[in-house]
Amino acid sequence: MTEETIELIKRTTELQGISGFEHSIRDFMREEMTGLVDEIEMDGLGGLFGIKKSSDEHAPKLMLAAHMDEVGFMVSSITSKGLMKVLPIGGWNPYVVSSQRFTIQTKKGNYPLVSSSVPPHLLKGKKSESLSIDDILFDGGFESKEEAEEYGVRPGDAIVPDVETIQMANKKTFVGKAWDNRYGVTLVLELLKKLKGESLPSTLIAGANVQEEVGLRGTKGAVRKFQPDAFLAVDCSPANDLNGDKEAFGRLGDGFLLRIQDPGMLLSKEMKDYLIDTAESNNIPYQYFVSKGGTDAVAAHQLNEGIPSAVIGVPARYIHTHQSLFRIDDYEAAKEMVYQLVKTFDQSTLDTLKKF
Structure with a gap:
């Protein structure tokens, strides 16, 4: 964890923007994305995405989507x-x-x-x-x-x-508001910085939707605008680890969340195999996650002709309050996982995900 990461986490989480009022987060993302992507575009509801084009004009399009809004x-x-x-x-x-x-x-x-x-x-x-x-x-x-x-x-x-984000005593843990989902905003911005100057086998559409917390509204316009071939949501989910149950879903410090089911989406066998192979071949810690709530992937995977979709998540305690508590190593695992997925996603991968 670098000082730059700590500062970015503080900035993104302390920005204030509930659903439909995401102006300050969008302005900050646009400023940070400038110079890191080929184009920056906004959908009709206010979602903002940077486009990093592949050198292959026939390459598939991968959308990586956080959401800007917080509850309020x-x-x-x-x-x-x-x-x-x-x-x-x-x-x-x-x-x-x-x-x-x-x-x-x-x-x-x-x-x-x-x-x-x-x-x-x-x-x-x-x-x-x-x-x-x-x-x-x-x-x-x-x-x-x-x-x-x-x-x-x-x-x-x-x-x-109105909350200040702080590090806890062990320096592994942070507490503050809106890690749901400034986690995703932070990851997208750090990923684009890491990818600067690198070529990709697919065209990457990376950014954040609006109005996720009020019914997954923003992603519908964004997906229809950008027409991705595959969709990855990066979102935060509730940890359920207070009693120390090793079988509980969402345990701080056990890696990123590989969401296999929620009320609106089932992870396909093909996508699950791809995610697990990527995580295990790169020694990235992960944990299976079953959720009682959905993410933007719920809306995205049902649009157009059906879009292969997944969620790369992190757990946090006490989400949808003033004080969400989260671990930096879970964030680092998710960031590395997304980096590896973006670096390997190509036409062959897409064909595999659609091979039923």
Whole structure:
């Protein structure tokens, strides 16, 4: 792990952009990609991809896709006291939302918020009830609805977690927001830097989609625009390793996630064999993963005439909160795996993946 990698992880994870409001991440990716690819193109919803062309004009096209967006909230209304009611953008456990710092992004500027909670002193003698996000208000310190509006607050404004990414004591572990999926953004940018000046046996279309967290929306336009022959999603998934179960799916420190099944996609035998052969021949640590949630590969593999697709993932604890905890060695394994796949993917590989 280099200082450049650490700095890039901090920058990508601390950028703020929920689904539909990915502007700062897209601008950063465009800046970082410039000079590393032959072309940079955007689809109609805002996904951004760099194209690194093969010298063979008949070479297949491989799409490598992260997603830019993170989970957050949207203002639905403003109370007379100037507090905000919200809608969740992406999946949230309501029990992790209260008493956290956020940023609201308005037309007039960005301002700090805190999510409401009830102190224990005011709960004495009251029956406990289940919590929902509808019970939580977002407080910018405004005195009234009119004052909030003077600062530009309006329904539809984005609310994003506000967190600094830090290294933990052992230097192997990081904690911060949005590793789902700034992991993928970081990997794509580092991969393109590593590939600078190298020739590839396929045309690489590498970048990030928008609006993954709200129904895998962005990848549909991107795939139709770029017409890839194969698709690799790079995405973060929940770790389930707190009790030390060696059979649990998603264990920190055990390598990248080779996703074999989720509710929307089955990994084909041909793709699984290709991934395992690549990982084992290059001594890259991996672990099988079964998921209860999907990735952009769910949408991509069903488009056009059907596209061979896979997910190269990493696990993180406590995703979709302010504090996701992840291991750098899992990231390094995923990065090396994607590098090896990109370097070897050619027409023969594509023919094998389609040989049923």
